Amino acid sequence: MDILVKFYAVDIPVSLKSTKFDLPEGSVVEDALDECLKLPEITIDEDYFKASIVLKNGGRTHLKDALSDGDVLSILRTMEGG
């Protein structure tokens, strides 16, 4: 199934806009994050990356939530300052 991941983060290179993954049926949110961690652009520690706020189709989601074909995940990494 196709899962689209969008990145909204200042610690991920700006060139990485959004990425589509083909994941097996039965995959959960964490599986998509594991795929993201294989991207060379993402050099964040696994634990820290998995602590990102993740939205599924715009709503709050959890690492073990099931994915469906066509889901859109938004990975949000906020920052303080300014």
Next chain:
Amino acid sequence: MYGFMGKMLFVDLSTGEFEDKVIPEEWYRDFLGGPALGARILYEYMPAHADVFGEDSMVGFVATPFDGSNFFCGGRYTVVSKSPVYNGWNDANSGGFFGPAIKKSGYDGIFVRGISPKPVYLFVDDGKAELRDATKYWGMQATELENALFTDLEDNKISYAFIGPAGENLSNMAAVMNDGHRAAGRGGTGAVMGSKKLKAVVCRGNQTFELADKAGMAKLSKAISESLKQAPMLQGMRTFGTTGGFMPSLLSGDAAVKNFSVALCETDKTPEDFEPLAAPMLNEKYKVKSYRCSSCPIGCGAFMDTTEDERFPVKNAARPEYESVGWFGSAIMNTDPVVLIKCNHLCNEYGTDTISTGGTLGWAFEAFNEGAITKEQLDGIEPFWGDGAAAVALTEKIVSGEGCGKILTQGSQYAADYWNAGKEFLFVASGIEIAQHDPRRAPGYIRTYQVDPTPGRHVKGGLAKANDRMTWEQKYDYRVTGYADLVEICTCEYINASGLCIFSPRLFPPGAIFEGMKYVTGIDFDKYTLRLFGMRAFIMRWAFNLREGLRRKDFTVTDRMIGNPPMRAGQLAGISLDNERLVENLYNAIGFNPEGVPCQDVLEFVGGLEPVIADLYPPKE
């Protein structure tokens, strides 16, 4: 001592006297610089219970060890004073070039007391200090003042801190500005300068200081340079600055929607509606050039130009930082980037804190839309959600203090009390507005907002930093948070006292921020000494409040901030915070009693706090 100039400049504006003061060397070792050293000095030389606008009240401009050392990202300075907002300790820091300039002029800090009979500015030129007439500058906004100073001093290389009209008008949200549009914004210290008739402090010079290990410093700088090339955050910060944080914050519930009252999904707007305010589109349409602070390899600032817009044309405007985008954007449902840039520019020109200005604007919008205040009270302005023209008109009132701005310029708490209306819409800690970081999204913020010695700050340490590494479930587990809270406090106290940009730990190799201190001052930090330093700095700042008679009960947050009632929808639906438990956990970890008074054992153990011990635990007869 390595890394310092070895003296402070004390100025009395009432008598016109100057003094070069040599402070004990252990104060430098114990407090380094910035807010911590500033607190130690004000505790010593400013009497308790001084009227914030009286002769005994002091304002300090405190440099840091890294200022002038060329250590990357180490060019910040701090203003210190009593705050007119909550009558307690205030410190606020800023980048630009003024921190290094203080040291180049010959001093580690400049402290001013007294009240001048007429407007003056302080000129510190290569070790020589002079008070000069500033009558002609009084009333000037930022750009006009800069042009006048550059022309009159025939030098555009000077660096200076100053107040705009807001400081002159004693606005609670008056910032101490520097180098054009940089701001030590929070807590109203600009009004303290205004009360002293001190328009500006101008520094210039070529004084230098010795580094403890020049070769070590050069080696470390090279290592940091190499490391920065690989830092994932570098490109994002360089391209977008903090403004790049707006979209993730809006989507996650961190940024305010309608003054923190609802979730975005409850409104008629979508995230896409706000994309014109996000950094990529701001850059594409309005960016002219980048801006960087002293010794910064990143350059996260930018200048913008909206002169093609007929409504609100602005030249050389600073790109709004994240906090400003939130307040002048989603908090009032404004999706017009030109309105955002104009409101931000007005704050910079008049010299107000964009967070307090935006927070007050957000409150006024909600109070009006909910019928708590009327257009008659707002000089005929009708700030319906999303009305950009009304936002600009009201911001002009707030920063200038004209008409209804006379009330609003004192902040949302003051306005709500004055009109006895809209108190349920306040999003303030001890009366000061909050940054664009909803504590319901990162609950550690609520403890920091409530009982940091400077309430309401997002750039002070605490559990919120650790929240970013936690799962959703872990974040709202309030058991045993004190130690993690304290660890983050200690690191942040070090960052602020050393003069570093708050983003440096995320960009540098591990340990580099402490290694740099060793090469500049010879002071070696390890985990143990960092903990002691952080506790000492935090307690020193807090001790100023204790001496004023303030205790835990005097530091408040509003019901909305703790989710009482909780949000109905969105990412933060159903969340309420146990703020008192978080405070108790910290107090247990740091050794404070339930009222917020440190126990004698802790004070003695941490060391360097003898005057605090003497005040809190006087020897028995």
